[in-house]
Structures are given as C-alpha cells and as structure tokens.
Amino acid sequence: MREPTFLILTALAGGPRHGYGIIREVTTLSEGRVTLLPGTLYTALDRLTAQGHVAHDRDETVDGRLRRYYRLTPDGRRALEVETVRLRQLATAAETRLGALRPRTA
Amino acid sequence: MREPTFLILTALAGGPRHGYGIIREVTTLSEGRVTLLPGTLYTALDRLTAQGHVAHDRDETVDGRLRRYYRLTPDGRRALEVETVRLRQLATAAETRLGALRPRTA
DNA sequence: TGACCATGTATCGATCATCGACATATGGTC
DNA sequence: GACCATATGTCGATGATCGATACATGGTCA
Numbered sequence: 001m002r003e004p005t006f007l008i009l010t011a012l013a014g015g016p017r018h019g020y021g022i023i024r025e026v027t028t029l030s031e032g033r034v035t036l037l038p039g040t041l042y043t044a045l046d047r048l049t050a051q052g053h054v055a056h057d058r059d060e061t062v063d064g065r066l067r068r069y070y071r072l073t074p075d076g077r078r079a080l081e082v083e084t085v086r087l088r089q090l091a092t093a094a095e096t097r098l099g100a101l102r103p104r105t106a
Numbered sequence: 107m108r109e110p111t112f113l114i115l116t117a118l119a120g121g122p123r124h125g126y127g128i129i130r131e132v133t134t135l136s137e138g139r140v141t142l143l144p145g146t147l148y149t150a151l152d153r154l155t156a157q158g159h160v161a162h163d164r165d166e167t168v169d170g171r172l173r174r175y176y177r178l179t180p181d182g183r184r185a186l187e188v189e190t191v192r193l194r195q196l197a198t199a200a201e202t203r204l205g206a207l208r209p210r211t212a
Numbered sequence: 213t214g215a216c217c218a219t220g221t222a223t224c225g226a227t228c229a230t231c232g233a234c235a236t237a238t239g240g241t242c
Numbered sequence: 243g244a245c246c247a248t249a250t251g252t253c254g255a256t257g258a259t260c261g262a263t264a265c266a267t268g269g270t271c272a
Contacts, residue, residue: 002258002259003196004258004259005259006196009200010196010200010203011203018221020218020219020221023220029199029203030195030196037259037261037262038222039223039224039260039261039262040260042221042223043223044259047257062220063267063268065220065221065267065268066220066221067220067221068220077204080204083200084197084201086139087200090113090116090190091194091197093116093136094112094115094186094190097135098119109230124249124250125249126248126250143230143232144250144251144252145232145233145251145252146230147250148250148252149230149252150230153228153229168248168249170237171237171238171239171249171250173250174249
C-alpha cells in the first residue's frame, strides 16, 4: 500500500467523508506535505471499494453540488491497522541502524 | 519511496554490503515478510547510484564468485532519515484516528 | 460583465518502481 | 547427474500514482 492510499484510509478512520473532504483532510493530517490529486483519489476510491476496504456511505447535495460520502469498512480498518504496524516496524528498523552508526551529540 | 527501496537503504545503513547480502539482510530485518527479487534489487541499486544515495564500494571475489559491494552515501543517509520520520508520522496519524474510535479494552 | 477561485466529481494517457521470469556461472551436497 | 545456495544481471508486464483536462455551481472582485 502506497502513501496516498494509506492517507485516504487514515482520513476515513476519522469518520465518513466525501471526496473533496478527503483531499482536505489528507492535506491536514500530512501537515501540508501531501496534496491528493483527483486522479489518485477517485481511482483509489474505486479500487478500495472493489477490495471491500471502503464502502459508499450516502449522497448529499449542498448548494447544488453533489457530495458522495465514503466510509471505512471493518475490513478496511483491519488493513489500515496491519499497515500501520508495518510502517512502525520499518521506521524502528531504520532508526536502529541509523542510530548505531551515529552516536548522539548530547 | 517504496518499501523495497527503503529496506535496501536500511540494510546499507548497517554498513557496506553486496547484492546478495542485501537480499538476506532485508529478509532478516523485515522479519521474513519481504523477500527482495533480483529484478527489484539491481534496478534499485542502479537507480539509487544514479541518484547519489548509494555508491559502489569495492569488489571482492570469494570462491570464484564476484561480490559487488555498495555503501550508503551521506546523501542516502539523509534521505533515509527523512523517510523514516515520514513513516513515523504516518503511523502516528493513523494510530490517533484508529484509537479514537476504538476505546482501549483495559 | 467578466475573470477567477473554491468546491465537487470524474476520466485518461504517461510515468515509474516493482514483480516475475529467465539467463549465466561457481561450488557443494546427495 | 541433479539440485541447491550463492551471485549478478536483463526484460516485459503490472499497477498505483501523476498530471492534465473536463464540467458544473456559487462567491468575490474589478
């Protein structure tokens, strides 16, 4: 799973959101580092829906504009949990090796 | 940066290694989860060398077999550090949202 | 009035790291 | 003689992401 997909699932872990809302949430939770492109988001949502990680929630119309909401499925939540553990293990493994060769300054 | 590339840099953060040594080291540090394929490893090493993240270290011949060693450059070390921080931030962001909706059992 | 921006969903070709299979060679074991 | 571990390398296919584009609404600003 790549970063944009991970961030989409993370955004939905905070509750159902519509596409554009996911884009803004991902910008926020990545601290401005990642700006989701429409092409990435909507193809990812289609793929995640087909995989059962995400489900269509409801449609709303606000000010004449459609909002299509998505939510994380129990399956998607599990996938995100597994992925989170993986990322933490990777970070720890790298930190161990980086730290071993570079003694602390203080 | 994707997982195989990250693991290659992490393996080299422990000191210079030759290709096959990297494959075994990656298997170890990923706890058996990732087995690097030759196609992934050697194209990645070429790419990382061109990017300046990795450099050719030395060649050895052991039992009639060539060993081509690579090492992490200061640039590669910095890239790995940046990437590690990124992974940790991603994991933390996800854990916050996962935890918020699923109260602790104890 | 017209330009521009934020909101909102959607498609499509290009890019590029990885995958999977294959090639080639040596040395040891069964 | 077959097979496996060691060791480096190429090549076509796959697939998520990128970048551009399209289209529609409502608000602001000149």
